[in-house]
């Protein structure tokens with residue numbers, strides 16, 4: 001009898017277990033490099049940084065994923081040319097893959113470089129364009145946020161729940177400043193000028209993925225940011241939805257992998273937030 005060829009997959013670990021393992025390993029390694037002398041490279045400007053640690057973290061994750069799932073596709077920030085056009089193109093051509101891993105090896109690189117402890121590793125797995133696993137690991141606080149489609153979102157085994165605020169007035173809202181200064185910056189400044197007098201307060205921590213995890217955990221009421229990439233948002237979008245929150249584009253359409261201008265919230269204040277941002 002002809003011997004059946006086995007697929008070259010090591011063990012039979014679940015997608016989620018592999019995602020957690022990758023995020024934890026990469027995050028721990030990244031943390032050991034905090035405060036060491038970094039070789040800094042600018043992407044398109046002095047506010048768009050990449051280090052050899054971003055690249056090493058992505059290599060580690062990519063190798064581990066391909067050991068377990070060699071047939072799966074992989075989209076990582078460091079494998080794509082800098083700039084919005086290349087990122088838009090990259091997700092457009094990758095999104096139809098059967099299984100696609102979407103990875104930000106360090107979200108919050110500027111914070112990492114400055115030793116500001118608010119950065120993370122973000123890993124999502126999409127099946128036919130829909131995120132089914134999302135993991136965000138913050139090595140500074142040792143918090144691992146994880147969600148599986150239909151099974152809820154958790155941190156350290158505790159179920160995540162969005163916050164209870166019902167009005168913008170009582171909301172803590174985060175935003176971010178991606179490095180592009182022609183599209184995102186003027187929009188963002190107008191949005192902040194409009195929102196600041198109407199919310200409890202505004203925060204800007206410097207990691208879109210961690211802001212998303214914080215919305216899921218009820219620590220932020222909402223988050224918006226312009227011109228983000230798929231790897232900043234994919235894992236967080238599932239974690240928020242599984243925690244009971246809402247993620248859309250700036251016009252209120254449901255989240256999908258190509259969204260760049262994002263609005264995320266506990267759901268209760270979503271319409272109010274969209275409305276104000278629509279007037280910017």
Ligand code: 2AM
Pocket residue numbers: 048077083084104106107108109110175176177178179180206207208209225227228229232
């Ligand atoms: P990063 O650290 O992975 O680069 C800060 O507002 C957020 O913007 C961070 O999540 C940061 O992610 C992201 N960001 C940085 N450079 C970007 C770029 N060129 N395009 C889009 N988002 C970017």
Ligand code: CA
Pocket residue numbers: 054077104105106107108109
């Ligand atoms: Ca990054």
